[in-house]
Structure formats: structure tokens, C-alpha cells
Amino acid sequence: MTAPVLPPPVCVEDYRRLARLRLDQDVWDFIEGGAETERTLGANRRAFERVTLRPRVLVDVSHCDTRTELLGAPLATPVGIAPTAYHRLAHPEGEVATALGAGTAGALYVVSIFASRTLEDIAAAATGPLWLQLYWLRRREVLAALVDRAAAAGFRALVLTVDAPRLGRRHRDARNGFAIGSGISAVNLDAALMASAHRADPGRSALAVHTAEAVDPSVTWSDLAWLRARSSLPLVLKGILTAEDALLAVEHGADAIVVSNHGGRQLDGATASLDALAEVVDAVGADCPVLFDGGVRGGTEVFAALALGARSVLLGRPVLWGLAAAGAAGVAGVLELATEELAHTMALTGRPGLAAVDRSAVVLRKGL
């Protein structure tokens, strides 16, 4: 039987269909899945259905400008790449292809600590800003070495993910006994740390076991001073959902915050990411940039998050769909489609510049 031929993608969701044809079921489940009942995963998407836009008319929208700046780096678009692990599961070139795609689109790329290509190879392929996402490893000397390597390779910020002291209970991965195939590895960690991620065990996710071994769940706010002292790179905290933690983040010297529930993969029952955004933006004020991720699948949704106060909107799964579908070109395709759709929404709402994409542009009704 020949594989079905799909028409070229006209929206981000079309890349999902292309990716589905190329990926094995267990990898697909790892990418698509969420924690437990996947209630928060679904809530992230449904929150956007409660947004309505308030268009203004008779504004000159002959040029809609999506350019922006983050932590001093100019960007062609506020749409960026959220950190996701093991890109070689989606494409043989892995994170190098992702970096090439980000460069084509002029987008920020946040590289996962579990990248399957070296930081140096990724940096060599990149033409735009790279940030490195970290989990707080039990072995601080490994973390310290990684931070030094990132600075030497030209990474411009560290993104500490704070919503995963242990991995969410992901039923799909547990049922699949999901493990990382032997040819793929988190090559920036030392090999000894990887053994458990490769050990397939029916009824258990090898990644949950691996995370429990590698990540230090005892870390608290006071430990951040160690990381700040260890590196002069700006520090971004990813996985904040409340005003209380946003204020603590600023108090402890965070240079930016990512409002995120980890794409519904961690705490099932956590608030939809979009519902937490305005609360966090209001808490930190204008001095601390707030980035956003969770459930964004197109430019209208990017627009909604920007209007609610995000400075940048990161895509997780859609970038993996693009990567699986067409490598670097697919990554660029996803980012460029989302950016074109954003410009389109800016035109039809009468807001030709990002400064005008403010709360007057949206209404977010409360969820149940």
C-alpha cells in the first residue's frame, strides 16, 4: 500500500498530520501526550476558544511589523521554540536541523538540556539567539560544566525549568514502556547518566526513572544564588503559573519568566497556561519580560497571548511536527506560518505594530 500524499501545509496543524505519518506510535505518544487524565493538556487548547478579538478599523495596516527584541537580542518574530528533549527522535539531524530552521525564521531557540546533539554543533548551525534550558541536576559539577560550555558556545541565557521536581505521570509512556532508542542520547550529559533512559521496562516510563535519578527535587529559591554566581548569563525561570511565584522569581533575580504548565505534561489539573498569563504579567510589571507557552497552534493564538502581556510565545509540539515532517525546512515552515498568521491578525485587528497588541485587543472569558 502506498503512503497517503497530503497537500502542502497551509497551517501549523497540517504539519501535525504529516508528522503522524512519519513517527512510530511510542514516539508519537511521547510527543503528544500529557500527564494522567490529560485534562490540563486539553485545557491549554480550550482556553483559546474563550478568547475573542476586538478589531479596530480604518488603521493603515499596509505594513505589519512582527520584529521584536528579547534580553537584548533582535528577533524577526515573537514566535520562538520551547525546549523539547531528544530531537533526533523526530529527525536524524535533530537539534542541528532545528537551529537551522530557527535561523531561517529569525526566531529564538531554547535548547533542551536533553538535546540529542552537542551544544557546540547546535551553536555552529545557529544564526539567531540560543538559550539553554536546564533541569537542576543532582550532580552540580555536571550542571556547572554545562553552564560553562553554554557560555563558551555563545548561548545567551539559561532557562531553569522549575515545574518538574519529578516527571509527571504520563500514562501513555508508562503503558508503552517508553525508552529512548540506543542510537539516541542526551549527549551533553555524561553517558553514565543516560543508562536508565535506555532501559525499556513494560508498565514504566524510562524517562520518569531517568528524571528521578538525574534531577534534584530538593532545590528551593535559595539555591538560585548558586546558579547566578556560577554564570553571568541572564537567568529565566520556566514553569511559573502564579503571581506569588512570579514575585519570588523577580525577588531572586530572574531576568525573565516563562508562564508554562509544561504543555500539560507535569501537574494534571494545573491551570490552563493562558489563564495564568495576565496574573503573572500584572504581578511582575513591565521590568521583567514574560514569555508564554502551552497550546499555541497558530498566529491568532500568538496574538492573544501577546495581547495578554506575553513578550514572546514559544511553540513546543508544533516545532517537533515541523521537524518530523521536513527537517529544518519544516521547523522554519511552522515558525513562518505562525508569524504570517500573526501579521494577518495584526492587520485585521488594526494593530500594525506589536506595541499596539495590548489588552484592548482581546477579551478572555473565564473558564468553568
Ligand SMILES: Cc1cc2nc3c(=O)[nH]c(=O)nc-3n(C[C@H](O)[C@H](O)[C@H](O)COP(=O)(O)O)c2cc1C
Ligand atoms: C516532547 C516534549 C519534550 C519536552 N521536553 C522538555 C524539556 O526537555 N525541558 C522543558 O523545560 N520542557 C520540555 N517540554 C515542555 C515544552 O518546553 C513546553 O513547555 C510545552 O511543549 C508547550 O506546550 P505545547 O507543546 O502545547 O506548545 C517538552 C514538551 C514536549 C512535547
Ligand SMILES: CC(C)CC(=O)C(=O)O
Ligand atoms: C526527557 C524529559 C524529562 C523531557 C521533558 O521535560 C518532557 O518530556 O516534558
